Amino acid sequence: MTLGVIFDMDGVLIDSESFYFERRMNFFKEKKLTPGSKNKLDFVGLTEAGIWQVLVPDVENRAILKKEYQKYRKAHPLDFVKALRCDVKEVLAYLKYNQIKIALASSSPENEIKAMLNQNNLESFFDFVISGESLTKSKPHPEIYLLSKEALHCDNYIAVEDSPVGIASAKAAQLYTIALKQDFPINQNEADLIIDNLSDVINVVENWSKYKIMRNT
Structure with a gap:
């Protein structure tokens, strides 16, 4: 698997x-x-x-x-180094070490995505990167996730989102969808799981069989 x-x-x-x-x-x-x-x-x-x-x-x-x-x-550029969440590199390193495919599917412009990856030296972690500029239909349409699934070519997928439109997009593409809790009110109820910290993704992956069964029951 x-x-x-x-x-x-x-x-x-x-x-x-x-x-x-x-x-x-x-x-x-x-x-x-x-x-x-x-x-x-x-x-x-x-x-x-x-x-x-x-x-x-x-x-x-x-x-x-x-x-x-x-x-x-x-x-007035964003400092992507300061904006990066503290546990991102820990999570990506864990996934890479365990040979789990990783994609970045963002509605942001391609130049913003490249700047973020470059400033934080994250390019090598990702097997596939896609921006909203590459799409014919934007989130909540599932196109961005369908293309990501096709590129990664795995048996199972997890999406990590935050917004209602992103969650809807991932769910429409039939991905198990995790929502990262934000510091402002936002409806994440349609996600399969809401997490407090990005590092909680590691727990989901380590116990994927359990989460997969819970999703299908």
Whole structure:
């Protein structure tokens, strides 16, 4: 039996949702504009395109502001080393040592994913990496997880998510789905299991036979 573990990035490997949200709000504040939503939960788990549909409902203005924001984002980058959760390397090292396939399936832009992996020296851990830019349909559609499953080619899979749309995407692809608890209110009830720390993934893998049986009963 082979096992593959597929991680989301934002909110899972890195604690970034609050930083991204504040950066967007500051951009609109400096522009003296009101965004389509000031509720952080409206953006959690969305692709770049989905985020901007919420931020700027008007298509014409959206394209202009999005282009300006690209420059703003470069001038205000996230420090991925500081954002990395403390137990990420422990979990990835454990999975790699035990010959478990690892994928990263994130709605974030490809350049953000590459920057995170590069700054934290994590590239060698992953057997497959896919961004939201590679998709025809974004989460909660299961495409990102279906492509990840195809690439890893395992008998069983575990997804590690945080947002409702990410959980829905993984469940639709028929993955056993773990939700990492966040420090803000978010509905994770559709996940198979909610964990407090990323290192809890190790326990699930070590006891996979038990969790697999519980899922099928």
